Amino acid sequence: MQHEGKEALLRTEGLTRRFGGLVAVSDVDFDILPGEILGLIGPNGAGKSTTFNLISGFYKPSAGKLTVFGENCTGKSPLTISRMGLVRTFQHGSLMPSMSVRDNILLGTIHGVRGAGKRRERAAETAEMLGLTPYLSEEAGTLPHGIQRLVSIGIAFAARPRLLCLDEPLTGLNQTEVANTLAVLEKIRDEHGCSVLLVEHNMKAVMKVCDRIVVLHHGQVLASGTPAEIRADKSVIEAYLGHRHAN
Ligand SMILES: Nc1ncnc2c1ncn2[C@@H]1O[C@H](COP(=O)(O)OP(=O)(O)O)[C@@H](O)[C@H]1O
Ligand SMILES: [Mg+2]
Known part of the structure; x- marks a missing residue:
């Protein structure tokens, strides 16, 4: 898959993770491109954090392939992946x-x-x-x-990662702090060309700052596209935006 001539920084193909009988992430394909802020959204339990842990090497996939900066990183350790330039934060502070x-x-x-x-x-x-x-x-x-x-x-x-991965960095912040954090993410992208993966609950913020959005639902990709495309997507509205989660 190529996007207007840009090679993906990160690509998942058929990424799957089971926990016992539960399929938390099921056959997920998506790309992160150089210099973009990609939003990964979806209701609670959709598989966002599991996907995040899979791409940073903290979980091993049950099936599927992970390519980071053109190298096959399926099953590689978190340290190997972070040294390559994919750096993450932790939901409860690092x-x-x-x-x-x-x-x-x-x-x-x-x-x-x-x-x-x-x-x-x-x-x-x-x-x-x-x-x-x-x-x-x-x-x-x-x-x-x-x-x-x-x-x-x-x-x-x-x-100075090439890809900075953040799991719900806006949770619990007030409006000013949210605006301030979003401005920092834009600066990181614009001044350093660093891509950002933003797993986030705050829909308004995601719509504002992301270049593209991937929507997960029951562990699968429900839709992906620009914020305008996601906002207009019928399946997304039914599954997610129509509910009170959309804050
Ligand atoms: N370590 C784990 N062991 C068992 N089940 C898990 C584990 N991590 C996540 N799950 C389950 O996988 C599903 C997806 O969870 P998660 O990826 O945390 O979703 P999200 O971050 O979108 O809220 C949920 O049903 C959750 O209970
Ligand atoms: Mg989560």
């Missing part, structure tokens, strides 16, 4: 609460950057980009929720 923001962001440079000076430089650049410079010396766990979430993104982005 930061060390008792460490400073600076030291947290430095954690993200360990594998990718050589030398203490270069690491400090990278951490400072990352903080600047995310608006975290004023908080560098603060203890991360004492900061507002929205700032902590940015620190988690900063840890991941400090490795």
Whole structure:
């Protein structure tokens, strides 16, 4: 599959994951393209987090193929995949609460950057980009929720991934924090050409920031397309947008 001449950064083909008798992810095909923000949405239990864990190597697929940056990564370890440039955050936070923001962001440079000076430089650049410079010396766990979430993104982005994967980064944030986080994601895409996979519940935000959206339902791809296409898709409206989940 090619998209206007762009090779996919990530491709899943027939990706499937069973838990006992339950098929959490079933025959899922989708691509993430260079420099795009791809939204992965769907009701609770649709298989979003399982898909996320499959593509970052935390779960092994029961069937199907995963290609990352042109290499077959099916069954590869999370560390191998992250060193290739696919970096993820965790739904319940990836930061060390008792460490400073600076030291947290430095954690993200360990594998990718050589030398203490270069690491400090990278951490400072990352903080600047995310608006975290004023908080560098603060203890991360004492900061507002929205700032902590940015620190988690900063840890991941400090490795300068080619693909940054975020599982529900907007949960629990207020409107200003949501707007701020979305602006950071756009900056990461526009200034670094980094692709973003955004697993998200906040429909309004997804519609606003994503270049393309994949909708999961009962572990399968129900639809994929631009936000306008998804908004107009009858099966999506029936399965998802029509329900009170659409917030
Ligand atoms: N580790 C697991 N063991 C057993 N069942 C699981 C596990 N992880 C997810 N599931 C099940 O797989 C389905 C999809 O879950 P999940 O991927 O977490 O959905 P989402 O993130 O879209 O809410 C659900 O029915 C869930 O209960
Ligand atoms: Mg989930």
